[in-house]
Structure formats: C-alpha cells, structure tokens
Amino acid sequence: MDIAAGLLQGFAVAAQPANLLWCFVGVLLGTIVGIMPGLGPPATIAMLLPLTFLMDPASAIIMLAGIYYGAKYGGSTTSILLNVPGESASVATCFDGYQMARRGRAGAALGIAAIASFIAGTVGVIGIMLIAPPLARMALAFSSPEYFALMALGLAMVVLLAGRSMVKALLSMLVGLWLAGIGTDLFSQTSRFTFGRMELLSGIDFVVVAIGVFAIGEVLANMEGREAAKALPVPKGLRNLLPTGQDLKDSRFAFANGSLVGFFIGVLPGAGSTIASFISYGLEKAVSRRPQEFGTGVPEGVAAPEAANNAETGGALIPMLTLGIPGSSTTAVLLAALVLWGFKPGPLFIGENPALFWGLVASMYIGNVMLLVLNMPLVPLFAQVLRTPAYVLYPVIIGIAVVGVYSTSGSLFDVWLLAAFGLLGYVMRKLDYPSAPLILGLVLGGALERALRQSLMMSDGSVSILVSRPVSALMLSLALLVLLIPAFGKLNRLRLQAIEK
Amino acid sequence: MRKSLVFALGMAFAVPALAQSFTPTRPVEIVVHTGPGGGADVLARAMAVMMEKEKILPVRVQVTNKPGGGGATAAAFLAEKKGETHMIGIFTGVWLTNPLTSAEAKVSLRDLTPIARLLLEPAVIAVKADAPYKTLNDFVAAAKQKPGELKQSGGSITSRDNVVRQQLQKVSGARWQFISFPGGGERIAALLGGHVQMMVIEPNEAGEHIRAGNMRVLAQVSDSRLPAFPNVPTLKEAGFNVTPVPQVRGVVAPPGIPRENVAYWEDLLKKLTQTESWKKYVADNQFEPAYQTSAELAKFYDEFTAQMRDILQEAGVKTVR
Amino acid sequence: MRAAKADFWSGLALGGLGVYIIAQAWQWEYLGNDGPGPGFFPVWYGIAMAGLSLALMVSSVRSAHAETIDWSGAGRAFATWAALAVAVALLKVAGFVISFAALTFFIVGVMYRRPLWVGAATAVLAAAVFYAVFALALGVKLP
Numbered sequence: 001m002d003i004a005a006g007l008l009q010g011f012a013v014a015a016q017p018a019n020l021l022w023c024f025v026g027v028l029l030g031t032i033v034g035i036m037p038g039l040g041p042p043a044t045i046a047m048l049l050p051l052t053f054l055m056d057p058a059s060a061i062i063m064l065a066g067i068y069y070g071a072k073y074g075g076s077t078t079s080i081l082l083n084v085p086g087e088s089a090s091v092a093t094c095f096d097g098y099q100m101a102r103r104g105r106a107g108a109a110l111g112i113a114a115i116a117s118f119i120a121g122t123v124g125v126i127g128i129m130l131i132a133p134p135l136a137r138m139a140l141a142f143s144s145p146e147y148f149a150l151m152a153l154g155l156a157m158v159v160l161l162a163g164r165s166m167v168k169a170l171l172s173m174l175v176g177l178w179l180a181g182i183g184t185d186l187f188s189q190t191s192r193f194t195f196g197r198m199e200l201l202s203g204i205d206f207v208v209v210a211i212g213v214f215a216i217g218e219v220l221a222n223m224e225g226r227e228a229a230k231a232l233p234v235p236k237g238l239r240n241l242l243p244t245g246q247d248l249k250d251s252r253f254a255f256a257n258g259s260l261v262g263f264f265i266g267v268l269p270g271a272g273s274t275i276a277s278f279i280s281y282g283l284e285k286a287v288s289r290r291p292q293e294f295g296t297g298v299p300e301g302v303a304a305p306e307a308a309n310n311a312e313t314g315g316a317l318i319p320m321l322t323l324g325i326p327g328s329s330t331t332a333v334l335l336a337a338l339v340l341w342g343f344k345p346g347p348l349f350i351g352e353n354p355a356l357f358w359g360l361v362a363s364m365y366i367g368n369v370m371l372l373v374l375n376m377p378l379v380p381l382f383a384q385v386l387r388t389p390a391y392v393l394y395p396v397i398i399g400i401a402v403v404g405v406y407s408t409s410g411s412l413f414d415v416w417l418l419a420a421f422g423l424l425g426y427v428m429r430k431l432d433y434p435s436a437p438l439i440l441g442l443v444l445g446g447a448l449e450r451a452l453r454q455s456l457m458m459s460d461g462s463v464s465i466l467v468s469r470p471v472s473a474l475m476l477s478l479a480l481l482v483l484l485i486p487a488f489g490k491l492n493r494l495r496l497q498a499i500e501k
Numbered sequence: 502m503r504k505s506l507v508f509a510l511g512m513a514f515a516v517p518a519l520a521q522s523f524t525p526t527r528p529v530e531i532v533v534h535t536g537p538g539g540g541a542d543v544l545a546r547a548m549a550v551m552m553e554k555e556k557i558l559p560v561r562v563q564v565t566n567k568p569g570g571g572g573a574t575a576a577a578f579l580a581e582k583k584g585e586t587h588m589i590g591i592f593t594g595v596w597l598t599n600p601l602t603s604a605e606a607k608v609s610l611r612d613l614t615p616i617a618r619l620l621l622e623p624a625v626i627a628v629k630a631d632a633p634y635k636t637l638n639d640f641v642a643a644a645k646q647k648p649g650e651l652k653q654s655g656g657s658i659t660s661r662d663n664v665v666r667q668q669l670q671k672v673s674g675a676r677w678q679f680i681s682f683p684g685g686g687e688r689i690a691a692l693l694g695g696h697v698q699m700m701v702i703e704p705n706e707a708g709e710h711i712r713a714g715n716m717r718v719l720a721q722v723s724d725s726r727l728p729a730f731p732n733v734p735t736l737k738e739a740g741f742n743v744t745p746v747p748q749v750r751g752v753v754a755p756p757g758i759p760r761e762n763v764a765y766w767e768d769l770l771k772k773l774t775q776t777e778s779w780k781k782y783v784a785d786n787q788f789e790p791a792y793q794t795s796a797e798l799a800k801f802y803d804e805f806t807a808q809m810r811d812i813l814q815e816a817g818v819k820t821v822r
Numbered sequence: 823m824r825a826a827k828a829d830f831w832s833g834l835a836l837g838g839l840g841v842y843i844i845a846q847a848w849q850w851e852y853l854g855n856d857g858p859g860p861g862f863f864p865v866w867y868g869i870a871m872a873g874l875s876l877a878l879m880v881s882s883v884r885s886a887h888a889e890t891i892d893w894s895g896a897g898r899a900f901a902t903w904a905a906l907a908v909a910v911a912l913l914k915v916a917g918f919v920i921s922f923a924a925l926t927f928f929i930v931g932v933m934y935r936r937p938l939w940v941g942a943a944t945a946v947l948a949a950a951v952f953y954a955v956f957a958l959a960l961g962v963k964l965p
Contacts, residue, residue: 043566046537049546140694144680167878171836174871178843178864184571185860187681189602189659189818190850192860193843198577198605201570216906223902223929224895269686323693324709325686332686333538339705340547342785346709392944395926398906399952402918410567411574415910423903430896431832449863450683457680457857458652458696 003129010358014366019059019359026063027367030070031374035078037086037211037404041071041330049337057341058356062363064337068330069121069313069364072273073371076113076306081106081385082397084215084404089273089309091210091439092281096294096301103297107383111243112299113306114375116255120307121368123259124266124314128321129361132350136322139267144458145466147270148451149475151444154275156479157282159486160291161436166486169437172428176441179204180449187453199413206274207408209442211401212418213435217425219394242379243299251303254284258307265308266315269327273312274443277305286482314364321357323347523761525587528561532590534575536568541591544620544750551778557769572596573606580608582755586762589616594748597802598659598809604821610802614758617770618751618793618801620783623723624661624701625730627716629692637720637739640699644675651677652697654688658818661748662701664809665722667816668743669736692716704729704787729787746808749791751798767794826882833878840872902929923949 013019033044045064052060075087080097093113100109127135158173159166182193183203194200258280265276284304285294294301316327317334324346326332338345343353350357388396405418428435459465467473531549533541542564549562567575572595579590592610600609626637634640644651655662663679670676680697682688685706691697693715704727710716720739721730736743752770754763773779774792783790793801813820843864851859909925923945930941 042537046542046546050550053550140690143691143694143696167874167881171871171874171878174867174874175836175839177867178839178871181864184603184657186657186683187857188851188854188860189657190860191603191605192850192864193846194605196605198570198573198607201573201603201605202568220899220903223899269690270684319686319690323689325689326684327686329536329538332684336538336543340543344709344712347713347715348709391930392948395922395929395944395948398925399922399948402910402913402922403952406918409569410565411569412910412914415913419903419906419910422906426899426903430893431828433832450681452863453858454680454682457678460649460678461857 006354006358007129007362009355010360010362013058013355013359014062014362018056019062019363020366022055022059022063023066023363023367024370026066027070027073027371027374029063030067030072031074031371033067034071034074034076034086034090037078037084037207037215037400039404039407040087041068042333043408045330045333045337049340052337052341057343058359060341061334061338061356061360062367064334065317065360065364066367068334069124069310069367070371072121072306072310072313073114073117073375075309076117076302077110077382078400080109080113080302081382082215082393082400083218084397084401085207085210087273087309088206088210088443089277089305089312091214091274092277092305092308093302094214095281095436096297096299099295099297100299100302101386105297106386107379108243108247108299109297109302110379110382111376112247112251112302114372114379115243115248116251116258116303116307117310117375118368118372119255120259120262120311121314121371122365124263124311125361125364125368127263127311128314128318128364132318133322135267136318139269139319140323142268142471143469144451144454145469145472146475147268148448148455148466149472149479150265150268150271150275151448151451153475153479153482154279154282154444155440155448156482157278158437158440159483160282160285161295161434161440165432168433172433172435173437173441176438176443177445177448178441179209179438180442180445186450197413199411203446204417204442205405205409205414206439206442208405208414208417209421210439211405212421213425213428213438215397215401216418216422217429217435219397220422220426221429222390222394242376247299250298251300253287254280254300254303255307257283257287258304259311262308262311263315266312266327267318268315269319269325270447272316272328273309275447276308276312278440278443280304280308282482286485320345321350321360324349523586523759523765525558525560525765527587528563529558530563530565530588532565532567532575532579532588534568534572534591534593534596536566539568541593541750542566545591547782548773551776551782552769552773554778555773555776557772557776570606571599571603573599573603573608576606576608576613579613579753579755583757585755586758589752589754589766591750592753593750594661595659596753597749597805598813601806601810601813601820601822602659602818609806609822610753611799613756614754614763615795615798615802616752616754616763616766617795618749618791618798619770619774620750621723621789621791622703622748622750623721623727623745623787623789624665624748625704625707625718625722625733626665626699626720627692627702627707627711627718628699629695630715630717632698632717634699634719635717637734637736637741640719641669641673641675641741644677645673648676649678651699653677653679654682654691654697654700655679656683656688657681658816659813661722661746663816664746664812665701665743667812668746669741671815672741672743705785708787723789727787727789728784746812747791747805749801749805750788751793763795826885829882830879833875833882837872837875837879840868840870840875843868843871905929919949919953922952 033039033041044067075090076093078084078086079090079093080101083094083098085091085094097109158169182200184191184201261280262276265271281304284300285291316331319325319327320331320335326335335345402415405414425435455465531545533545535541545564552558552562567578575590576596582588596610599606628634653666666679682691688700692700707716718733721727721733721735722745723735726735736745754766810820847861847864847868850861852861853859905925905928909921912921926948927941927945930944
C-alpha cells in the first residue's frame with residue numbers, strides 16, 4: 001500500500017474522538033507506570049486485557065501501544081529525581097540525570113529527557129512507516145555472531161565508564177558478569193551458583209540489582225551526614241526549571257545518536273532498550289568534546305539514553321508487526337493480545353489489516369505529541385518533589401523500592417536481595433568502585449555468553465565465524481577501537497609531555 | 502443420656518455437611534509460572550474469560566503470576582498453600598521435567614493435588630520454504646550424510662524440541678546439532694535467517710509463516726493428523742517409529758484439600774471443556790483436547806516422568822531424581 | 823583507613839570470589855561435544871577476576887595513596903541498613919505497612935534526631951499513603 005495513502009487512512013482512524021481518548025488514556029497510564037519502579041508495561045497490559053475485549057481492536061492496540069512508549073517517558077522521572085531507575089532502560093539516565101538534579105538542574109534534566117523521548121519516538125514511528133518490511137528482513141540476517149559482537153561492543157563501553165581506576169571498573173564489570181550467570185544454564189540445564197536455592201534458579205532480576213545498588217545505596221550513603229535537611233537543591237529560576245537553548249544545542253548529536261542506535265537495536269529480537277541506552281550513552285561520550293564531564297551532569301548524557309530507549313519501542317514493534325516475532329517482553333504481551341482478539345500476526349498481518357496498522361502508526365505520532373504536551377508542564381511540578389525534607393524522602397524511596405521489587409516477582413527473597421545489593425552499592429561507593437560497569441556486565445553478560453556459545457555451536461567450534469562475517473567483524477573491530485581509546489589518551493599525554501620537555 | 506443425645510444431634514448435622522459439595526465463596530486464584538504474556542498466563546486468562554462468559558463459576562477469577570525457576574517457584578508456592586480451597590495452578594510440561602534435572606526444584610506434581618489434564622500441544626517439524634528438503638526423510642538423510650553439520654533451533658535441552666530430536670536420532674542413526682535460544686521469536690528468526698535448517702514449532706506459532714510461504718512443514722509430532730494439516734504425515738506415517746512425547750497442560754491444586762474440592766474442580770473443568778468457547782479456543786490455537794480426570798492424570802504423570810528420565814539420560818543430561 | 827589498605831582488602835575479597843568461581847566452574851563441563859559448556863565462561867571471567875584482584879592488591883601495597891576513606895559516617899549508614907534488614911525480616915510476620923512504618927520511625931527519629939512525635943507522624947502518614955496508593959488504588963500486592 002502506498003505510504004501516503006496508508007498514512008491518510010491511518011490518521012482517519014486515529015483521529016476519531018474515541019481513539020484519541022484511548023490514546024490519551026494509554027499514554028497517561030504508560031507515564032504513570034513508567035514512573036513506578038517495578039510495575040512495568042508487560043504487567044499493566046496483561047491486567048488490562050479483559051477490558052480490551054469490550055473495545056474495538058484498533059482502539060485497544062492504540063491504547064496498549066500508548067502504554068508501551070509512554071512508559072519510556074515516565075521511566076526517566078524517578079531516575080533523575082531519586083536515582084531510582086523506573087525501568088531497566090532508565091538506568092543510563094541515572095548517571096547524568098541524577099547528577100544534574102543534584103546540581104539544582106532537575107527541571108532541565110526532565111525537560112531534556114522529554115524532548116529527547118519525543119524526537120526519538122517520532123523518528124521511531126517514521127522508521128516503522130518507511131522501512132519496516134525491508135528492515136525486518138535485514139534483521140533476520142543478524143545471527144549469533146553479530147549478537148556477540150554487539151554485546152562485546154556494549155561491554156567495551158566499560159572503558160568509557162571507568163572513572164579513575166580501570167582495574168576497579170573491570171572488576172566491577174566481572175562481578176556483573178558473574179551475577180548474570182547465576183541461574184540455570186540454558187544449554188545444559190546445569191544450575192550455576194544457585195547455592196541450592198530455588199529462588200536463584202532463574203537468575204537475579206536486573207531490576208533488583210539496579211534499584212538496590214543505585215537507590216538504596218544512595219540512601220545509605222546519605223545517612224552518613226548528621227544534618228537533616230540534606231535534600232536536593234530545588235531548581236530555582238526558569239534556567240533550571242526547563243532546558244536552556246544551550247542544553248538543546250549541546251544535545252543535538254545525542255538526539256540523533258540515540259534515535260538511530262535505539263531504533264536499529266530495537267529491531268533485533270533479543271536486544272532491548274537497556275543495551276540501546278548504554279551503547280548510545282557510550283557513543284555520545286566517545287565522540288564528545290568533554291568526555292570527562294560525563295557522569296557529572298551534562299544534558300547530552302541524559303538526551304542520548306533517553307532517545308535510545310524511546311526509539312527502541314518503535315524498532316521493537318517492527319519484527320512484531322512484520323513477522324509476528326516478539327522482540328521484547330512487552331511486544332510479547334502485545335502479540336498475545338493480538339492473538340486473543342483473533343488476529344494472526346505474521347508476515348501477512350500488515351497486508352491484511354491495513355487500517356489497523358496505519359491507524360496504529362498514526363496514533364503513535366499523535367501519542368508522542370500528547371506525551372510531550374503532558375510531560376513538559378509537569379516538569380516543574382515534579383521538580384518540586386525535591387522540596388520534601390530528606391527524612392521523609394529517603395524512607396519513601398526505600399518504600400518505593402521495596403514495593404517496586406515485590407510487585408514484579410511477589411517474592412520476599414527478592415526484597416532480601418534488594419537489601420543485600422543496597423549494602424553492596426554503599427560499600428562500592430565508599431571504596432570507589434564504579435557501579436555502572438556492574439550493571440553493564442549484568443545486563444549484557446547473559447546475552448554475551450549465549451551468543452558466543454551459539455556461534456561456536458553453529459561453526460562447530462571454529463572461532464573464525466566471529467570475524468568471517470562482515471557485520472560482526474565490523475562491530476568487533478569497533479569494540480577493539482573503543483578499548484584502545486584510553487591507550488590513545490595516555491599516548492597523547494605522553495606525547496604532549498615529551499613535546500613540552 | 503445427654504451426652505449421647507448431643508452426639509446424635511452432632512452426627513445428624515455432620516453427615517449432611519460431609520455430603521454437601523463445595524462451592525467457592527470468594528475469588529479463585531489461578532497460579533501460573535510465567536510472566537504476563539507467557540504461555541500458561543495466556544491460557545489462564547483465556548480460561549478466566551471463558552468461565553465468566555459461560556457462567557460456570559459463581560465467583561471472579563484472578564491470575565497470579567509466580568515466574569521463576571522454570572516453574573519451580575510456582576510449584577513451591579502452591580505446595581505452601583496447603584489446604585487452600587480457592588486456588589488452582591496451571592501446569593505444563595516443565596513442571597514435570599524440572600524436578601528431574603534441577604536439585605533445587607523440590608516440588609513435583611505428586612506433592613500437589615492433580616486435578617485434570619486439559620490439553621496436548623502438538624508440534625510440527627518445519628524448515629525454511631526454500632530448503633531442499635521436501636520430506637522428513639530428506640532432512641534425516643542429509644543429516645546422516647553430514648553428521649553434526651545440520652542444525653536445529655529450539656529451547657533448552659530438556660524441552661520437547663530436543664526430545665523429538667533425540668528420538669529421531671535414535672531410530673535413524675543420524676546426528677545433527679541442537680542450538681538453544683531463549684525465546685520463540687529468536688528461534689524462528691534463526692530459521693528464517695538461514696542460520697539453522699530445521700526447528701520443531703507449535704502449529705499456532707508457525708501458522709502465519711506457513712501461510713505467507715516462508716516455512717514448509719515436513720511432518721507433525723502427534724499421533725493422528727491435525728485438522729489444519731491434513732496433508733502432512735505424522736512421524737509414524739513418515740516412516741519413523743517414534744511415539745511422540747506429549748506436551749501437556751493441565752490443572753493442579755495445593756496439597757491437602759478435601760475430596761469435595763477436588764471433585765468440584767474436576768467437574769468445573771469438565772464443564773469448561775464442553776463449552777463452545779473452549780472448543781473454539783482449542784481449534785483456533787490448534788491444540789488437542791485431552792481431558793483426563795485426576796486419577797488418570799496421576800497415572801499419566803508416573804508414565805511420563807519415567808519416559809522422560811530415560812530419554813534425558815540417553816541424551817546425556819544429568820538427572821537428579 | 824587509608825584507601826590503599828581498603829583496596830587491598832577488597833582486592834583480596836574479590837580474589838577470593840574469583841578463585842571460588844574457578845573452583846565451581848571446574849566441576850562443570852568446560853567443552854562439550856556441541857560447543858562450550860557451562861563451565862567455559864565462568865572459568866575465564868573467574869581467572870580475569872582473580873588476576874585483576876591480584877593486580878589491585880599489588881598496586882595498593884606499592885602505592886603511596888595518602889587518601890583516607892572517611893569511615894566516620896559509615897556507622898550510621900550501617901545502622902540504617904541494619905534497620906532495613908530488620909524491617910525486611912518483619913515483612914513476613916507483620917506485613918508491609920507495619921514494617922515500613924517502623925523503619926520510617928527509626929530513620930526519622932534516630933537518624934535525623936527529629937522529635938519523636940514527628941517521627942511517629944511521618945511514619946504513620948507515609949505508611950498510610952503507601953497503602954492507599956499502592957494497595958487500594960493500584961491493586962499492587964504489598965508484602
């Protein structure tokens with residue numbers, strides 16, 4: 001179907017008052033869900049399924065999709081204000097976002113996050129519209145060696161997150177890899193590092209570690225000071241309540257970088273928004289003129305991961321809509337919803353249901369606009385949250401963390417793990433071990449190992465498969481390049497020192 | 502005199518109470534071992550909708566997700582709720598195989614109260630549409646010529662995908678590789694991308710790809726031909742003397758519940774399987790209806806686990822029970 | 823405590839973990855006939871961990887790090903963590919609302935030395951809000 005004609009038809013569907021209403025409900029719910037740590041889009045969508053039976057399928061999918069990408073907007077809020085990642089994809093936003101808040105620029109951070117999300121979300125929809133089917137076919141060419149190379153590239157980013165001690169950063173990453181390996185090995189069904197505990201059979205949930213290390217660790221660190229009112233500075237003045245022109249200018253590359261990286265990674269089934277946000281963050285830092293400032297609160301450090309995790313939603317919908325293959329847990333639930341309503345998602349879906357597809361696409365444009373309009377005025381409001389005195393804020397953070405973790409798994413064991421990781425986070429802070437590499441290792445470790453073993457199985461043990469395929473060879477070379485960046489830096493410094501002499 | 506009168510009166514009341522059947526008075530919980538959107542979760546929610554539509558249950562139904570441990574968490578959860586009369590769980594094949602391979606999965610179906618078996622999930626053997634194999638024989642012969650070179654994508658090595666492979670390998674003497682992928686989407690992508698040559702896939706997952714002409718079905722893993730695939734031979738018909746190991750879904754309940762409770766659940770589920778909505782659901786999803794009562798289910802469980810144990814040990818997987 | 827000394831001990835701890843990982847991984851299949859087994863990856867990162875820990879310990883012994891880590895506040899942080907642990911333990915017995923209220927009371931009263939009534943009020947209010955928002959409005963299960 002001609003794209004222009006399709007889009008017109010789509011807007012006709014999406015602009016109906018009922019559908020506009022459902023779109024709004026969806027994005028609003030999504031934002032709220034994104035703010036709550038632990039409660040995520042998959043569970044919310046599943047809970048709403050019985051309701052959707054009473055609705056027109058087009059309205060239903062418009063609403064559910066709204067929840068999906070709306071959650072990515074909301075996830076950044078708690079990351080920035082409280083250092084609590086609302087969603088696994090929002091962890092990278094914590095790095096610079098929370099630091100901006102500490103400097104009194106919470107409003108600017110929230111604003112940049114919203115704008116980045118809007119730009120990236122729109123780019124994602126454009127992508128769906130223009131290149132969905134060919135992209136999906138290209139994504140099929142991506143196999144285990146390429147996934148391995150992608151994960152390796154992601155892990156190579158650790159050198160950019162290192163801070164002062166490279167050795168400590170690497171150790172932190174290795175601990176993350178170990179944590180990722182806890183559980184039942186997929187290939188052999190052997191239990192690894194489960195200490196005989198049934199609860200560890202499926203591994204440690206990433207959310208538990210992230211919230212424990214970041215949020216609880218932060219709270220514990222703040223307990224050291226005796227003064228009560230150690231609350232975060234409330235942003236004053238318009239300059240800090242909203243992003244400035246300079247902020248937007250600094251972030252222009254980040255918007256593009258995040259959108260593209262997020263979108264393309266989203267198309268790959270099995271690679272999600274967390275990886276996308278980390279790679280985008282690392283890439284931004286690598287090309288930045290002020291890399292040493294990353295981690296202290298630079299706007300592009302917020303813009304890049306936020307753009308990535310929003311563009312990823314657009315990308316992840318592509319394999320779902322064009323091939324019937326779910327790329328993430330949320331798209332899996334959406335797929336199940338489509339099946340329950342009697343549709344048959346697969347390669348023929350778009351051709352047979354053009355009104356539904358184009359209606360969805362059009363609604364996503366509308367939804368992104370709605371979210372921008374919704375979120376921007378809320379920014380100063382959210383920033384006021386920081387007014388809460390510390391002695392109320394910190395227990396509340398702990399409470400939110402506990403509820404968030406418990407609501408995902410319903411297991412007290414996970415709450416214990418949360419406490420344990422909180423202690424770990426605090427100790428790591430004291431001993432100057434960076435926590436970002438730990439998260440990186442945890443997120444990528446499982447996928448890295450699986451991809452490596454799958455690749456070697458495919459090639460009957462020959463490692464050359466990793467470099468004989470062009471895409472994976474390219475990404476591995478990039479990874480190597482990234483690893484050498486610190487060496488270049490040192491060489492450069494030595495060279496300058498020699499010149500000075 | 503008074504004592505015996507009280508006793509007699511007591512008995513007079515007790516006997517009707519014992520004979521009285523169970524009726525639920527508060528919402529019923531269905532426990533599933535997957536997160537939202539997973540197989541068991543979808544089934545439970547569909548059942549909830551059907552029960553309400555057909556008005557066979559007087560109270561609300563709630564789905565409780567207890568993911569983790571390949572089913573071990575949900576099983577342990579049910580085992581803890583001894584005597585709970587308003588809770589049931591959906592079990593699938595992993596509940597039966599997990600205790601065999603994982604020392605930590607301590608709860609087996611025998612520790613719970615089996616209620617009923619509901620469904621069997623058949624599967625088909627599929628290859629990419631442009632592959633040179635037109636029958637299962639073609640594939641196996643090709644595999645025999647190049648041992649260890651052809652590849653199959655699937656789930657873990659205890660999954661049905663691998664069990665089919667083990668059985669076929671045993672009767673044919675061919676050998677091909679099995680590559681595990683954690684998600685159905687990735688397995689299909691591996692096949693469609695040409696990275697593996699064959700996979701065992703559920704018909705409802707494959708349906709659309711077949712319709713679009715991307716996949717071809719070589720054989721079906723079931724005892725008799727499915728209505729949706731009238732022209733595809735079963736394994737036996739294709740010349741492979743293999744009894745398909747079924748992939749089951751059914752209902753269990755916590756241990757220690759009264760007999761009336763069990764009877765109520767059995768009856769409710771039997772009614773459910775006779776409703777129009779259920780029949781439509783089964784047909785749409787291409788399941789095989791396979792209702793068994795709790796007694797039959799218990800027997801099935803024993804046979805199934807013995808069979809699985811043998812298969813796993815032959816495949817070189819360590820069994821702990 | 824000097825940073826260098828702390829590095830030494832943490833290096834030792836991580837080195838121990840690395841050795842443990844290698845020991846465990848040794849028991850599993852390193853290279854199966856299909857490909858690398860479950861022991862493959864852990865062996866390698868265990869070795870890396872042990873090696874890097876050693877490097878850390880060595881550098882900490884040799885370095886003249888004059889930085890000290892300020893442990894003075896740590897006692898309060900650990901005390902708060904202990905309170906959190908107690909609250910988590912209480913969750914099973916007393917439920918979320920009570921445990922959370924107790925924890926809040928502790929933090930406000932003990933950590934921040936606010937008057938007891940403020941602590942009590944905050945605790946009750948916060949617990950009530952949590953209950954209202956999560957349990958009632960959202961239907962999220964509380965421990």
